Amino acid sequence: MNQHTTRIFDADLQTLVQKIGEMGSVAEKQIARAVEALQKRDAVLAEQVIATEDQIDALQREVEDKAVVTIARRQPVAVDLRNLVAALRIAIDLEHIGDHAESIAKEAALLTDRTPPREVLVHLELMAQLVRDQLTQVLQSYQNRDVAMALEVWRKDQDVDALNNSIFRELLTYMLEDAHNISYCTQLLFCAKNLERIGDHTTNIAETVYYMVRGQPLSEERPKADITSTLVPSR
Amino acid sequence: MNQHTTRIFDADLQTLVQKIGEMGSVAEKQIARAVEALQKRDAVLAEQVIATEDQIDALQREVEDKAVVTIARRQPVAVDLRNLVAALRIAIDLEHIGDHAESIAKEAALLTDRTPPREVLVHLELMAQLVRDQLTQVLQSYQNRDVAMALEVWRKDQDVDALNNSIFRELLTYMLEDAHNISYCTQLLFCAKNLERIGDHTTNIAETVYYMVRGQPLSEERPKADITSTLVPSR
DSSP states (O other), rough: EEEEEEHHHHHHHHHHHHHHHHHHHHHHHHHHHHHHHHHOHHHHHHHHHHHHHHHHHHHHHHHHHHHHHHHHOOOHHHHHHHHHHHHHHHHHHHHHHHHHHHHHHHHTTOOOSSSOOOOHHHHHHHHHHHHHHHHHHHHHHHHTTTTHHHHHHHHHHHHHHHHHHHHHHHHHHHHHOOOHHHHHHHHHHHHHHHHHHHHHHHHOOOOOOOOOOOHOOOSOOOOOOOOGGGGGOOO | OOOHHHHHHHHHHHHHHHHHHHHHHHHEEEEHHHHHHHHHHHHHHHHHHHHHHHHHHHHHHHHHHHHHHHHHHHHOHHHHHHHHHHHHHHOOOOOHHHHHHHHHHHHHTTTOOOOOOHOOOOOHHHHHHHHHHHHHHHHHHTTTTTTHHHHHHHHHHHHHHHHHHHHHHHHHHHHHHHHGGGGHHHHHHHHHHHHHHHHHHHHHHHHHHHHHHSSOOOSSSSOOOOOOOGOOOOO
């Protein structure tokens, strides 16, 4: 590429980075609002979250179109090509994060007879807060091409899994204690699972940032601390 | 493109179609084996499914590399470009389908004290069979560029959702009936949810086939019959 086309390429890339930043902040807000709706049993807020999902999908398509057209027009190689592929991948992860926030909102839209005990909700909120912090940080690592920060997010996903495990354990005890708790516990199990999946997508983004900057996949063994499946009590 | 580059482009595309076919058949087998492991409580089979997940991930990366390099080298437009974007998208959906099959296998790897009643398992197997048929058909619609078939799959996802709803309802009654059922019911709830998500990804593939052939997104309202969230009994 000559100086002129390089400048055009940089502008294309800048547009993509901006759009991904935009998607990220919508996604983060969606998580926050979905969990707030769940906590307050606010069906109106939940419906707003569900209605906003289209925005994220539209942004994902915009990123895809822009990235693909840029690849075809500029024929980039090496790091330039990796930047575009990274944009494609991250937009898809953010779209899935939006889907999971929507799933939480769908659970929140339902009123159950019993309100979950405050302590369960506190743990779920902590988990949501951690997941949002992770998302904010990984998007910052993308913007600044900061591999160290991306790796930090990647490793910290263990904490998300650990919180999921303890929420899972707690909910099971409530279900075993009293059948009247089963309905809200089932809902909250799905919500925690959705938050855990958001954590997984955040970890994917961290891997993409690593690949984008370093030019090779992150080969370290992925930290995994999700053991909910082993927690089912055998009584 | 001149005749020579057209021929090279066609060969590139053919490679992609083949790789996606390969991914699809691995993914389909993964679903079948995961559900078989669940049904037979076969932990060894479950571990094999978990170990095979890497294969699908590797194939996804191969498709991505090939598609991106082809876009950069051949600078395709219109339908040629859509074919490559479709390959990118479908490979990602198949990768997620593989993830969901792995999640089912993880549940299957656990032995619980109680064996689920046969009738619950029968419904789950029916759901798995339908999901696999849908996947086979949508991949055929991709290979043959058959929009009518893709639309059929897309509409039939309602049946997957309907089965999910009835399994959900059934499992809740077992949980309410006897606290000893809670552990396996929780596992099966997650399995049914994973199958439902596989159905969603299959529907995504149908939408991609439509876009690839017709050059515009499928604008019809997506059929949605997942109402599990409304089925939580209020007692």
